Amino acid sequence: MLLDAQTLSRLQGVKLRARAVMEGVLSGLHKSPHQGQSVEFAEHKEYAPGDELRHLDWKAYGKFDKYYVKRFEHETNLRAVMVVDASASMGYQSTALSKLEVAKTLAGALCYLLVRQQDAAGLAVMTEGRFRDVPPRASAGHLNVLLDALEEATAKGGTQLVSAADHLAEVLPRRSSVVILSDFLDEDPTALKRILALRQRKNDVAVFHLVDPAELTFPFDDPTLFLDMEGDGRVEVNPREIKESYLEEFGAFLNGVKSACAEADVDYELVRTDERLDEVLLRFLGKRGRRR
Template sequence: MTAPQLPKFLDPKTLDRIKRLDVRARLVVEGFISGQHRSPYHGYAVEFATHREYAPGDDIRHIDWKVWSKTDRHYIKEYEEETNMRCTILLDCSKSMRYTVPWSKFDYAATAAASLAYLLQQQQDAVGLVAFNTKVQKHIPSSSHPNHLKLLMHELENLQPDDQTDVSRVFPELAQQIRRRGLVVLFSDLFTDIPTLSEALRQFRLRKHEVIVFQVMHNDELTFPFEDNTLFRGLEMDVQLHTEPRALRQSYLENVEKFLEQVRKTCASAGIDYVLMNTNEPLDAVLGTYLTFRQKVRRSALRH
């Protein structure tokens, strides 16, 4: 049996022809949710509340076996759902995110951010947006109001990548401003040095936020497909290099893999979830694979 084909409108090149960001986001989310019985965020924000004695018909997966080992009696863990999970989406709008046209890293990241915002609002969760480079360019606090999504989409559509990235200044400031514990989702190429990135991300974890890092990379950056003599220009620095790419490919790819591995380890050591996003991949597949995995992890945690 062959795998079902994804709808063509979810291909990044096709999505680029859909100019309205709210329409893109809706199509991505509908493509992801189609065929699923419920949203992957269902039951995501769950906290332990209390114990009660087991009764026939209760789900045995919720039995607290540690209590049983001490008392020889079956008790059920009861959970209460937070209906107002708060999510803040951090979107890198530095110049390096401009690469390349027509479907840039920024277009891809902004569409992913819009799709996630749409998905969360469908769950009646609160979602906010922070666009940043060397400083916060736009900060829209989290809200679950029905009209809030329109505001987010409008601001996302009007953002223009500019300047450099400086997470060392931006993230500590944001960590203080986002006072209520919640979910922080970062979309960025993470073009900064590793120690700075590590310390900046740690600011959110110190305040008990859950953090998800989506590292957005263009396929060219990951595969270096250039063949002929090429002039490379810096997007965030005024530098350029005219060279024969084939002579650089192996060392370039080794350095990129080393950088990605350092980012992965940095996130893992801080208890931060990490996902690499390639701009060639359909957005619903990327989001769907990750969010479904996250749901399975949450269910596994509840069993234990």
């Protein structure tokens, strides 16, 4: 099956879309020359003060010039939490799927993959400053709870990444893997730094940055009324007069998020909502595998 956005939009609900993407990922991994690649985020972790020095992996140090600590079998069962931004701006769409629908599908596919390999998957959906938490578990029955919670998420309210950072700092188990799916359109200039600070708490953090193709290309010609999806603002402009400056500003915004993630040692994945989502996840897993 081709897993482009148009095809996925014909599948009703998160469960079917996420399962289709998961099967596409498994098929892609099977064909990959890198056998053994999986959704696992790491078999080693970077050394942190307090870790046992006798567990340092000197071969890894020789290869990467960084200190890594071996994780033993009882430690390698992953606890991963999908953090889905369900603010109003995530409801924007110019193609078959909205940013939120893509985020929910990616989160659902990762939950499928994690539970399949007996790792614990959890969820935090943030809407209007409130949170729907599903604690990490590894059972097959728990997968339905996660997918049902994703299904119920709707786009509304403002983006509040600072509240999300504070909430996650309270509820996340230590040394969790955290996957944040958002468009990061937050008016608070400290928001991105605050959410990325979860990495400093010894969590493994990855970012899926959701963008709509129209946000990247600004394909408007005639006078257009633009509405603020998270407030009351509205402005009518001639798009041809502002296109160049808009594209420059939006490009700077994207580069800023990517650079902040790199500085925080957080994996960054830019996701267009018209992309094949199995290819997005294969790209992501490939990067994780190379890091490992």
